[in-house]
Amino acid sequence: MFPDITGALKSSMPNLRGKLEANAPTAPLSWFRTGGPAQVLFSPADAEDLGYFLSRLDPAMPVLVVGLGSNLLIRDGGWAGVMIRLGKAFSEITSLPGYRIRAGAGAPDVKVARVAADAGISGLSFLRGIPGTIGGALRMNGGAYGGETKDVLVEAVGLTRRGERVSFSNQQMGFSYRHTGVPDDVIFTEALFQGKPGDPETILGEMNAITEARSSTQPVNTRTGGSTFKNPPGLKAWELVDKAGCRGLRIGDAQVSEMHCNFLINHGAATATDIENLGEDVRRRVRETSGVELDWEIKRVGQALA
CATH class of the missing domain: 3.30.465.10 (Uridine Diphospho-n-acetylenolpyruvylglucosamine Reductase; domain 3)
Known part of the structure; x- marks a missing residue:
């Protein structure tokens, strides 16, 4: 749990119309269904409200914008700062x-x-x-x-x-x-x-x-984050992962998809740490097998648990 700063934010933004929530759960916001809390979750009423909020927010405060959370891995320690959810007003x-x-x-x-x-x-x-x-x-x-x-x-x-x-x-x-x-x-x-x-x-x-x-061809009805790694120039990430023998590789409930091995899956109880560690293990194996450094396409944010 993070210190609750929503009261201070509200007092400094008397005309704010959007919703502020302290220590909001983030797992429902990510397709992986993992992650710790957001110190503040802000749902702006519209673009004007968002502009007002930003104009009065401390420039040093970390900000993360979330849409559907399909390409996002929020670490288990959560997000220390403001998470902005663009909802119906931006749809x-x-x-x-x-x-x-x-x-x-x-x-x-x-x-x-x-x-x-x-x-x-x-x-x-x-x-x-x-x-x-x-x-x-x-x-x-x-x-x-x-x-x-x-x-x-x-x-x-x-x-x-x-x-x-x-x-x-x-x-x-x-x-x-x-x-x-x-x-x-x-x-x-x-x-x-x-x-x-x-x-x-x-x-x-x-x-x-x-x-x-x-x-x-893709595990679309699972808890996944879409394509995990970017395709290196002239190569396909899934082929490199497959060549490294990672198809089906697991850490707990986190698994490299057997259908498409550039997808990682949470079978239900995987933590964000499990998923990230699995991805890093895949990167290591590809590096050792093919000499290629895979870059993450999934955005990993927040802090790990101590």
């Missing part, structure tokens, strides 16, 4: 003239793909294969099944740690593989995407094909 999706889509950072990627399909906007079907939110797609240049965020983004909007509104063109985002050059302390709030004219039934067919491909 609006609107189709616009010119085959464009505007989406809040909290909008699930799959729902953005569906709205685009219904509007006859092609080019965004790949979002169906990313189990996260638009905010995560912006931060990591999320991609799947032949498409990446950089291929369709027009503009991203966010807030600085001072609560100032900023916007970035596609070029200013500095996209690369699973990375953006935008400073880490910018919190994305919405994005504008450009698609192309398409037939709704054809687009839905593309999305259904992605759904079937994921279901047949």
Whole structure:
């Protein structure tokens, strides 16, 4: 348990409309269903409320933004600082003239793909294969099944740690593989995407094909965090993991998926430490077998238990 600072925050932010919660459980916020408490969990009422909160928050206070928690491992000691959950207020999706889509950072990627399909906007079907939110797609240049965020983004909007509104063109985002050059302390709030004219039934067919491909090759109905390691240049992480003999490898209830060995699974009782230690063991074995250093794609945050 962390010291309760919510009272002090509320007194310094009398016009705050969002919800502050002290020592909030974080396991429900992560697909792994692990992790210690967040010292403060803040659910802003809207972007204006978030900007107000940031403008009055101590710049030294650690801040972590959480969407669906699909690519996140929160360590067992929890998060010492503020965790910001972008909920329904950031989930609006609107189709616009010119085959464009505007989406809040909290909008699930799959729902953005569906709205685009219904509007006859092609080019965004790949979002169906990313189990996260638009905010995560912006931060990591999320991609799947032949498409990446950089291929369709027009503009991203966010807030600085001072609560100032900023916007970035596609070029200013500095996209690369699973990375953006935008400073880490910018919190994305919405994005504008450009698609192309398409037939709704054809687009839905593309999305259904992605759904079937994921279901047949990935452990989608388990407690997992998606792809664990980034693909090294010219290589596939899962092949390196398989070559190292790690398919099915376990530490307690944490296991390398036998279906797709770039996925780690919590079978129910695994701790975040178990999952992270398993991942590090996989990295060691791949390094010894292939001489390749795998980089984590899953974001690991917080502190370990003493």
